[in-house]
Amino acid sequence: EAQVTQNPRYLITVTGKKLTVTCSQNMNHEYMSWYRQDPGLGLRQIYYSMNVEVTDKGDVPEGYKVSRKEKRNFPLILESPSPNQTSLYFCASSLEGAVLNEQFFGPGTRLTVL
Amino acid sequence: QQPVQSPQAVILREGEDAVINCSSSKALYSVHWYRQKHGEAPVFLMILLKGGEQKGHEKISASFNEKKQQSSLYLTASQLSYSGTYFCGSNSGGSNYKLTFGKGTLLTVNP
Numbered sequence: 645e646a647q648v649t650q651n652p653r654y655l656i657t658v659t660g661k662k663l664t665v666t667c668s669q670n671m672n673h674e675y676m677s678w679y680r681q682d683p684g685l686g687l688r689q690i691y692y693s694m695n696v697e698v699t700d701k702g703d704v705p706e707g708y709k710v711s712r713k714e715k716r717n718f719p720l721i722l723e724s725p726s727p728n729q730t731s732l733y734f735c736a737s738s739l740e741g742a743v744l745n746e747q748f749f750g751p752g753t754r755l756t757v758l
Numbered sequence: 759q760q761p762v763q764s765p766q767a768v769i770l771r772e773g774e775d776a777v778i779n780c781s782s783s784k785a786l787y788s789v790h791w792y793r794q795k796h797g798e799a800p801v802f803l804m805i806l807l808k809g810g811e812q813k814g815h816e817k818i819s820a821s822f823n824e825k826k827q828q829s830s831l832y833l834t835a836s837q838l839s840y841s842g843t844y845f846c847g848s849n850s851g852g853s854n855y856k857l858t859f860g861k862g863t864l865l866t867v868n869p
Binding site for chain 1: 760787788790792798799800801802805807813845847849851855856857858859860861862
C-alpha cells in the first residue's frame with residue numbers, strides 16, 4: 645500500500661531534550677516536506693527536500709533541522725525543543741516538486757513540549 | 759506570506775452550494791486545494807497551474823485568475839461528506855519550490 649508513515653504518532657517531552665520524528669514514504673517520491681499545524685494558523689511549511697541531499701527552508705524553519713540521506717526517509721530533528729514547538733506535525737511527499745503534483749500526507753505526529 | 763482564504767467558516771445544508779476563495783499578494787504560479795477532516799491528514803483535491811492546466815478530482819471544480827492572483831473552489835450540491843477544513847496553498851514559481859498554505863476555511867454541511 646502506497647503510504648507516508650510517521651513515528652511516533654504522539655510524543656510528550658521536556659524542554660531541551662533532543663528528539664527526532666521519522667518520516668518514510670514507499671512511493672519513490674522525490675519531493676518531501678514537513679509542515680506544522682497550529683489552531684488558526686493553518687499548515688506552515690518547515691523544510692522541504694527536492695531530492696537526496698537537497699533540502700531548503702520553508703516558512704518556519706527556526707528551531708528545526710532535517711536531513712535527506714535516502715530517498716524514502718526525511719527525519720525532522722528538534723535539537724532543543726521549546727514549548728512553542730508544541731504542535732501537530734505532518735510529513736508529505738510528492739512525485740516531483742510539490743508545486744506541480746499532489747502531495748500525500750502522513751498521519752501526523754502530535755508533539756507536546758513541557 | 760500566507761494566502762488569504764475567505765470565508766473563514768461556512769455552514770450549509772445538504773444540497774446547497776458554496777464558494778471558497780483564496781487570494782495572494784504575490785504573483786501565482788500554482789494554487790493547490792486540500793481538504794482535511796477532523797483528526798485526519800489533509801487530502802489532495804486539485805492543483806491549478808498558471809496557463810490554465812488543472813489536475814484533480816473530476817467532481818471538484820475551481821478557477822484560477824492569474825491577473826487577480828485569486829483562486830476559487832466551487833462545491834456544488836454539497837454532501838455531508840464535504841464537511842471539513844479546506845486549505846489553499848500557493849507557489850510563486852521560478853526556482854521557488856515552497857508551498858504556502860492559507861489558514862483554512864471550515865465547512866460544515868448539515869442534514
